[in-house]
Amino acid sequence: MVEHYPRLVRIAYLVLPPSLGRNRRVLTAHALVQRSLPRGRTATVDGVLPGPRRADGGGGPGGARNPGYTYVRARVLRQALDAGRPLLRLARPRRAQLPPVLPRVWGLRLFPRSGGADELALDQRLSALSGPARAAFVLRGLEGLADADVERTLGAAGADDPAGALARAVAAETPESGALLRSAEFDPCSLQARPTDLMRRRQHAKAALAATAALLVCAAFLGLPGDGWGPGGAAAPSYARNPMAQAALDPAKVRRVAPAFWEGSARTDFSAWPTRGALAGDTGLLRRALAVWARPGRTVQVSATPGTPSGPPMGSPQLLYAGRVDAVRVVLLYDGLRVVRYAEATDGGGAAGLDFARVDGADGSASGALVLARSDSDVRFLTAPWVTRTSVRDLRDPEAPARPLGRDADGVTDPMDSPATARDCGSWDTLDVRDGSHDRLLTDLGELTPARLTSGPPSSPSDVSSAQDRVVWARTACLLPTVRSHGVRSVNSWAFARQTLPEANGTAEWLCTRAETWRGTGSRVLAQFQPPSATKPAPAGAIAARAEDSPACGAREPRAVLAGVLWKSRGGQWYVLAAGSEEFRSLTVSGGVKGTAKGRMLAVRASAGARAELKGAVEGGGSVGALR
16 A cells, blocks of 8 residues: 555645645645555454555556555545535534644745646646545546546545536546646655745744743743742732732622712712612622623623723722613722723623723713613613703704603613614704703713713803703704714803805804813814704704814813805805804905905805815904814
8 A cells, every 4th residue: 555655645635725835735645645544564444454466556547446545545535625624613623624743844845846837727727626526536537437436435535515526527627637637746746845934934033032031031030939029029919919909809898878978978979879779789790790890801892981991990999870771780880080880681691791981070060870771772871869850852853842751769761762873863862851950961972971962152151951052952963973982071062153144045153062071182173054944953064164182162262263164055156154253353265265354254255166265363463263
């Protein structure tokens, strides 16, 4: 059988998938044949000792009638077909699918001698065939087997659909296929050698040397006596042995607040919220929540608002809520900087989620509610203990009255539509909370903390309570998705100008909308132009300018805002319109359109697509450009 070793290696090389590359195909072909040879001098085939060799080497092409050769060839084909099967993620790989341990060559690449155009064309045809089809091609062209023997041999080797593989092999054959299969192009025993990538080899050697040095240094550190550098070091023990960290994971040490504490508290923020929920005494649930907070596993879905650290608790956190909401168990915790929501499925499926939101500096107006749970397009809130009434108000319909929204004894609201996942802007439901004598509008922007909506000048914004404020917000609501999932604390919309449009086209509103974030940075400013509209609900205003991390329209720079837009009248004439806040004394437009106007309004005829530069003079002699 060893006499047929070159022929068996050639069969394995031709059947192996060409995607392995010629170097690996050569080594794998030799490995498959070496593993296929019977072990020991008394190995039998089908329980019978093979007969003596015939003078012709087997009595037919490739020793076809030699039972020993047939046995070894079947083993070679089976392993070569296994090597071409795709690796499945959860299935145990077969030995033939892994790189061979032996033979192995270091520093060299081995491959057969290159042939001519005919050999290249045959190699391309073989590459287009499946593994069983390549095996059938080789058995017919190289071994000279009849079609019935080919099908029987493929079936014994475990090939799928031997008849189909044979048909595809026959379709790919040419008259010279047999001779080409015996050429040096496909002889993995007559090889050429070339070096591997020398530059990459040197880089890998340097990296291995550096890694070895790093391991030796780490081993030296670990071998130091006592606690690393010694007990006199300033560092605390590692997290697993740190008493403060261990205490933070103890459910018995979470801080609990009495129900009436907020009534006499000097602070009205999340630290005054009482501990609520039917599962507040469930030690197992609290232990799981604290452990996942400290060490979330790979299956935990973790989210955090921008700028919010998602590390472990800094000490024993305060328990705000623990209870069952719909089909999940929810735990809300507060550590002075962040509110953390842990949620797990009640069906025991193991799914869990962890959400972080930064809430440092919160006051009574910013700590009125938290998102407790979401399901489909609905959202439930947990309201502050000082909230006396909750209702739902549609921002897009300013004339519609507020709809009552029920709550349970723990302050958990009934489900309401959430605009955070809405695909259109036909409606925009907000949470209207009554805090003493104040009504506040809170909107869900896809985060743990809802954003507070206000109106008025940046120096003194107020809650959306009047009919005029709601009319302004009716057309601004559709711009709120631009600040969704941005860590927004509040959004203020300020109507800084009203402009009479040319050609008796009515009166337009100019607004500056600013979104403040909990982290302080990342604020977004939008200048809106709202022309008159007869449709209900009115369409969203046009964004005339936008800026990020700008002090415009905020407490630091509450005045001197200027914006412009290219507008088309009902008569078809284009105009450059501009408006500024009360500080402007004159406006000037230059570039593609030129014009000047006294006061803080400007309207200049233009053409479609015109571009212009806008500036304004403020009292005191200064010059201010448009918001950008």
